[in-house]
Amino acid sequence: MALRVHDTRRREKVEFSTIEAGKVKMYVCGVTVYDLCHLGHARCYIAFDLVHRWLEHSGYDVLYIQNFTDIDDKIITRSIESGIDWQIIVDENIEAYYDDMDSLNILRADIYPRCTEYVEEMITITQSLIDKEHAYVADDGVWFHVESAPEKYGQLTGQNIDAVLGGAGGRVAESGKRDHKDFALWKAAKPGEPTWQSPWGPGRPGWHIECTAMSMDHLGEQFDIHGGGHDLLFPHHEAEIFQGECHTGRAPVVNHWLHNGFVNMDGEKMSKSLGNFWTIRDICEKVNPLVLRFALINAHYRSPIDMNEQLLHDAARNHGRLLEVYKQALLTMNDNPVSLPRGDVSSAIPLVKSLGLLEKMAESFALAMDDDFNSREAVAKVLGAVREAGKVLDSDMESEDKSAFASHVVEWLEEHAGKVLGLLPNRETLLAVDPRIEEIREQVEKLLADRKAAREAKDWDAADSIRDALNELGVGVVDTADGPEWHLLND
C-alpha cells in the first residue's frame, strides 16, 4: 500500500507524491533559540523524526532541513534582560537543543541553517516582492501587501480574507502597514538592536521571510513536505505561501503541509503563565527520555496530547516491558542460529505460529505507518509482538530453536521498535552492567543468603525485613522459579 499523508492545505489524506522520483525534500520549522526546549518542541520534532525515519525506511532519499531562528524579539529581550550578548544566548541554546534532541533519539536533520546566515537571500526575495508590487516600503520597514494576492489567502486555515479583523486594527495606526493583514518582511532598526544593512536602511528581517529564504536555498522553489506545529499555520505558513509563490510565480510552493498537534498539561494548555510549563530537561529528570518518546508517539501526531502522570506511567510500563523482552532476546540468541521454519498463524506448532504472528504484526505495522504515520497503531503492533515474543522466550522450547527465535525477535524489534520508532537504546547501553552493582554485590549477596535462611525457616517477618533492607539499599528482589533475582531500583 502506498503512503498516505494528511495534507493541511487539502484538508484530507492524500496519496504521498514527490516532485522528483525517490527523493523527498522536507523542511520543518525549527526553534527560536532564546530558551531551553519544552515538551511541545519534543513532540513536534519527534513527530517529524518519525516522518523522516519512515520515509527513509520506505526507500526515499530524504533531504531534511530544519532551521534555527537566531534573531527575533524574544532573543533581543532576553539579551537586554540578562545583559548577555545575544549571540552567546543563541549559541548556548543551540547546543542545548542538540543535547535534548539527541537524548530523545531524534535523528539529525541534514542541515540546520541559521537565519542570520541568510540575510542576503532574504533581502533578494524582499526586493523581488517589491519589484513585483507585492510589497511596499514604509518608514518602519518593508511590508508584504496581502491584498496583492488575495487568491492565496486562507489556504491553510480556510479563513476568509475579509473576516480577519481581530485585534489588529489598532496596530495599523502604530505601524507603516497599509492594511491590517499585511506582515513585515523587513523591520527597520530600533536603537540598541542588532542590525544588518539593506537597501531600506539598517534593520533586521521579519520572521516569516527566513523560512522562505532557507527552504528555497536548500530545497528549491517547490518542495515536498513542510512541517511544523499547528500554531504556525497562521500567519507563519500562510505568509510563506505568499512570499514564496509571489516571488517565484510558481505554485504550490509546498506539496504537502503537515502539522502536529499540541501538548496540554493535565487538560490545560501548557504555558509559562499557568506554571505548567515543562522543559524537556525537567521531564527527563523524572523519566527516561525514551519513555517520554514512547509517551509522545503513543498518540497520533495530529491529535492533541494530554501530558499527565498516568500517561507517563503507562509509557514507562510498556517501554519497560519492551526493553525487558529485547534484552531477554539478546541474551538468549546465539550468533549462528539454526534456520527457522516458515511462519504460519494457523499452525498448531507454537514456534511456527509465533513466527507467523510476528510476520503479520510486521505487515500491520507497515500499514499503520503508511496511513499518515499512525504511530499509535504501530506501537500497538510492537506491543503485540513483545507479548508474543515474551511468551515464547519464557516457554520450555528446545534451546536451538529458542535461540534462533530470539535472533529473529532481536531483528524484528530492532527493525520496528528501533530503527523506525527509535524506542530502543543501543545494545551496549542496554546490556551494560551498572558499576554500582559491583560495588554492592557482596553486601547484597550476604543479605540474600540471610533471607534465604529465614525463608527456609519460614520466618517470614525476618525475610521481609531483609527485603526492606535491600530496598533501602536501592535493590529490588524478585523471587523466581530459579531463585531470587535482584536489580537496582529506579530506571
Add this chain to the structure above:
RNA sequence: GCACGGAUGACAGAGCGGCUAUGUGCGGGACUGCAGAUCCUGAAACCCGAGUUCAAAUCUCGGUCCGUGCUCCA
C-alpha cells in the same frame, strides 16, 4: 464572531461501512509464604436526534458540548 479540529469502555487512545484494537486500571485463574513480574481468562465503549444502507463509532443532515487559531508560540 469567523475558521479549523474533536466527542469511543473507569482512564489513555486506535479504528472511520460488516471482523477481539491496544495499553493502564478492575474481576477470575495459574505461579507465589507474601510481594512483584509473567501467562491464561472475564466484564466493560462508541455525545444526542433523524436519515442512507441488508449492515453505521464508521457515511449524510441537524443539535449539544469541548479544544485550538484569528499576526508572541512547536
